[in-house]
Amino acid sequence: MTQLGHDAIGVGNASMDLTGLGTTRTRVRLPHPFASGGTMTTARWVRRYRAGLLVMDTALVFAGILGTQLALHPEVFTGRMLRPEQMAQAVVVFLVWMALLAMFRSRDRQVLGMGSDEYKAVANAGAAAIGATAVLFLAFQADSSRGYVFAGIPVATCALLLERWLARRWLTWHRKDGYFLSRVVVLGSREDVEYVIARIATKSGAVFKVVAAVIEDDVTGRGLRAGDEAVPVFTQVRNVPAVVQRYGADAVIVGGQLAAGASFIRELGWELEKTSTQLVVASSLTNVAGPRIRFRPVEGLPLMHVDLPTFSGSRHVVKRSMDIAFAALALLVLVVPMGLIALLVRRDSPGPALFRQVRVGRNGTSFTMLKFRSMVQTAEQDLAALRGQNEGAGVLFKLKNDPRVTRLGSLLRRTSLDELPQIINVLRGDMSLVGPRPPLPSEVAAYHGHTHRRLFIKPGITGLWQVNGRSDLDWEESVRLDLYYVENWSILGDLMIMWQTLKVMMNKKGAY
Incomplete structure (x- = not known):
């Protein structure tokens, strides 16, 4: 050098x-692959990618408004034209919505392909479009506001989010090849x-x-x-x-x-x-996410304000409501598969179908966590003899080829199906759908420094640790991810983690 x-x-x-x-x-x-001459500078591909998003956004917004008009006025199928005021309403909604997509910077270079920020910008623009449409139509006594507010804009916003997801998948696919x-x-x-x-x-x-x-x-x-x-x-x-x-x-x-x-x-x-x-x-500030950071210039001095993390309040009420709704729906859908898994566990090896273990939850409160049993019935007694072979990180005990795991248990662990009974823990209020990994009392006893901050919110069935390597993570990285989540979680972030969890369950990486 x-x-x-x-x-x-x-x-x-x-x-x-x-x-x-x-x-x-x-x-x-x-x-x-799509550029004339076979080459493209970074600035040029950004312009073309943004232009492509603009075209698709325009088409979907137009389709949403057109679909609303057709649903509200089916007489157009018989050849009758829309009245001028109806056409004016459609034009106003279109212009306002497109302006809001630009105002919320949904196509800015900084958010392209970045996931949550891009989706959040599109969702916020859709919510603002609903509010603006409701206010404008109420002010002018328009009779078609409900069609836009309750159907047209929400449905088209979902289509826009799907469009951005597909575009992101396309972008990620080509980035793997160096584009x-x-x-x-x-x-x-x-x-x-x-x-x-x-x-x-x-x-x-x-x-x-x-x-x-x-x-x-x-x-x-x-x-x-x-x-x-x-x-x-x-x-x-x-x-x-x-x-x-x-x-x-x-x-x-x-x-x-x-x-x-x-x-x-x-x-x-x-x-x-x-x-x-x-x-x-x-x-x-490596553990602080963007939503908690605000910039406020004072006489030419740019000051960065870092909001305090919140561990209670209305956001947590919304999180709990989402936990109850999603967990109840999941239990209703999965009750038959869970019953089948329980039967297979009982037939695979002697012992109960469910494994109960004391874990530590929010603020150090102990609770009994439920899992499908994936080990032999004497697993806890056999643990002492295996301590010397520990391959886990930090205070965690893990073995890639743990002799206590049953044949069916190995499959359940690779697919994370052994975690399904924790839906009951979510309904009870012991856990959340998304959160830090639920620790054992022995692990908590070995915590030092700020690691105990993991206990400031409820542990989760899944979390950043689940979608970023699971058991392959080292202890420091696992703690870092949990602390980051505790201080920076959001509802949209939780939804994205749940979506990513489904993909991780198919991948099976880090599950043992």
Whole structure:
């Protein structure tokens, strides 16, 4: 590793001459299967992708309004035309709804393919369209408001959400092949750079591609890797714009506080403006999500306000109501399959169908958690002899090939069907559908530091730990995910976790 613009840097077994690196900007082009000429810059594909979303949004909004008009006025099928005021109403709803989709930034580059933020923007625009339509039609005494409010807009909003999900699947599919990736340079201390690269490589869903790293005043000489790829490393922060030009980066991510100071970041932003390169600052508040962060400038001083996490109140009432509704529906639908599983468990090995175990819930309250028995009846007594073979993380005990697991139990664990009786725990109020993993009393006794904050809300049947690796997670990552959820959960986030859980159950990764 050498200073930029003077010598050469080794990447794997190769080296690149970087003399005169900052003289010209090389625009890296990614192959694109639908672009003329077979190539497309990042900025260009973003424009085309946004244009495609605009066309689809327009078509679905128009279809929703047209369907409402046809349902409200079936006489059009006999050849009669809509009255001018009816056509005017349709035009007003269309324009207001499209304007709201733009106002809520549902097609902004920052939310494209990012999941919850994009869906939330579409859903909020739909809710605002319902409110605006109700107010406008009430003010003008229009007789068709109910059709829009209770049918047309809600149905079309669901169609828009499905459209965005399909578009995201398409985007993710092509990103796996190297298309549509934002190329980034990561800047900061070695510790911060390594953390950012690790998070991007494992958790971002291939939104970014790290093309280079600039480590401030690094003297270790160690290389970096993003997944399976080596990352070129440089040491002079003043040459960041030259690195951006050399690798055709779309953004620079500042991984943490720099010794060069805040003035350097400001000047770097001015320098990057010349090449339309984004400057992204990774917050040091690693356990704080966007909804809790607000920016308020005071006389030119940008202040970041972090709202306190809430562990009670109306949002939790809504969460509990959703738990009861979804759990009751699930129990009604699954009562026969659950009865069949219980019968198979009894026939597979001696012992009861259900396994009861004391777990720790909200605020340290103990409760009896229910599961389909997946081990032999003497599993608890056999545990002591297996302690020395523990493969679990931290205070957790896990064995990939646990001899206590029955033949049917192995299948139930891989598919997470052994967790189904916890629906009863949800109805009782011991658990939630989504939340931190329910710990054993022995695990809680071994907690240290802030780990006990996991107990501030009810544990869940599923959670971030379930959709991010399950038993493959190490202890620190499991705790980090649980603490992040406790402080930043949302209703929409819960719905997305439940959806992702269904996919994880099919994948079976990390389940043993």
